[in-house]
Amino acid sequence: MNEVKPPLVVIEHLYKSYRRGGQDLPVLEDISLTIGDGEFLALMGPSGSGKTTLLNLIAGLDRPNAGRLTVGGTDLTQLSEAQLAAWRARHVGFIFQFYQLIPVLTAFENVELPLLLTPLSRRERREHVELALELVGLSDRKAHYPGQLSGGQQQRVAIARALVTDPTLISADEPTGDLDRDSANEILDLMCRLNTDFGKTIILVTHDPEAASRAPRLIRLIKGQLIRDERNDARSCHLAAPEPGAPENPPPAGPGP
């Protein structure tokens, strides 16, 4: 008998508004959806549609004005700032459009950052970081600073940083928005591998239809409202091209603690 897994993310009647010039401007209105554990979901929509806001809410970076939001059974609206920070550190990996690496730290040190909040020893941290960098194919660049890496390589370091703690959920906000097509494909391939091989739940915000086409589920937002929720299992996450040097039999579990 197949056991039905409960959804990872449950959103019910979510509202979010920002106060600008003394006025409340609604950004998200009455959003309800569920995201299953291990899903790869693309959020699309024009600028100002609320997709990044929705991603930030799910990833615990922001708080809704109303509605219910649980991730992995945890009601995020009930957590204090400190609890939310600890929850993010444990359960969410973040990938940003502009990589957001710390320029004075090497690739190794950037990836190590989230592990500094864990009780791991220095040796254990080193092992995890080296494994994460190996997964993104940057073992030989670990001593390089972000300024010494290309955009695609920086984004791969950011991905290594996102997965080094073995999070349940990966939040990717326009991860290919600043990259050329080839680099973008490399990043998307890597994300596909994280989803298919490691079972990571990935929420991808993008403007790029090609990037969105990699995701088996596509949600469209317009003016803060959920307009369309398409599932296409036939469009399961696929690699754009075989990546040279990629491990043929990747390790069964993520690199995190």
Add this chain to the structure above:
Amino acid sequence: MFKLSWRNSLRHPLRSGLTISGMAVAVLAFCLLRTVVAAWYAGVTTASPVRLVVRNAVSLTFRLPMSYYARIQALPGIKRVTYGSWVGGTYIDEKNFFPQIAGHLPTYLAIYPEFVIASDEMSALLQDRRGCVAGRKLAERYGWRLGDLITITGTAYPGRYELVLRAIYRGDAPTVDEGRMYFHYDFLNETIKKRMPDMADMVGWFMVQVDSPELVGPVSEQIDAMFANSLAETKTESEAAFVLGMISMTEAIILAIRVVSWLVIGVILMVLSNTMAMSARERLGEYAVLKTLGFRPRHLAGVILGESLLLALMGGILGLVLTFPAVYLFKTSLSQYFRVFPLTNLTLALGMATSLAVGVLAALFPAWQASRVGIAEALRKVG
């Protein structure tokens, strides 16, 4: 996280270099000015608790009759009495100024045990009417050797006084002034008797050594009471009070120096605060990323405080290192004004503590700013 603070502190080499240099100059100025003030007060710290100064109640420029000597000596509780006068002369040229005191040397030098003189030199000094004793630094300054003829041109007591250097004293502690000259009052008095008889047998002050510190008050009162309503009333006070009285004449200058030394620290506080505020503003996006990864406001405050403290520490250490040659330069070039220039451990510790305090204060606002940064808002701005 210390690594991040360290790398951040050197992220803008020019800005960091200027801030560190500014801090170094501020600490240097602070320590130097404190040392100048300490030099001013050096006489107070070396004052003996059992020595009294008896002077004319009107002013130090008015003299006292030498006949008081025997009457003071007759009072109970007094161990020793001596007298002296400020000669205020110059050596060869007016710019060669140093204190010359004509005193009753057998008692004067006995009252000042901190002046250490070899016994043979002491004998030679006491046996020669024209003999004089100079401090070690004073003798070094002019290259004097025992037996040298030293001619002093008097101002308070006009005339030329040809003295023979018979002894060189050294202090028994680093704070003892080794820049004075003493010679026999009798030799001065003989010259005065011939040229200015009105000023003869008058002395500038009496120095009184009492048996114990608790006698300072009663003996002072007895002396002043004894000469009350006389032509030359006295004012008797402890040596420390006397020196403080002299210093109080220049109190405004000392106050100004103290104010300037703290103003310098205030200025560098603003400079470092500005540097830290600029750095924090530039890095709000990075702080937002760190918060995103789960770092708490206290972690961010630690990174910012660490950076600020590192800059302050580097500047403070550099400033302290530079203080030593600066004090040496001051000491050598201003030796005629400040014979004792005590760079104390307390001054160095205070300089370091002040720079660290500046480091902490400069980090407060940026740390508060970083702790309040809204993640979504900051990432939107960076993005």
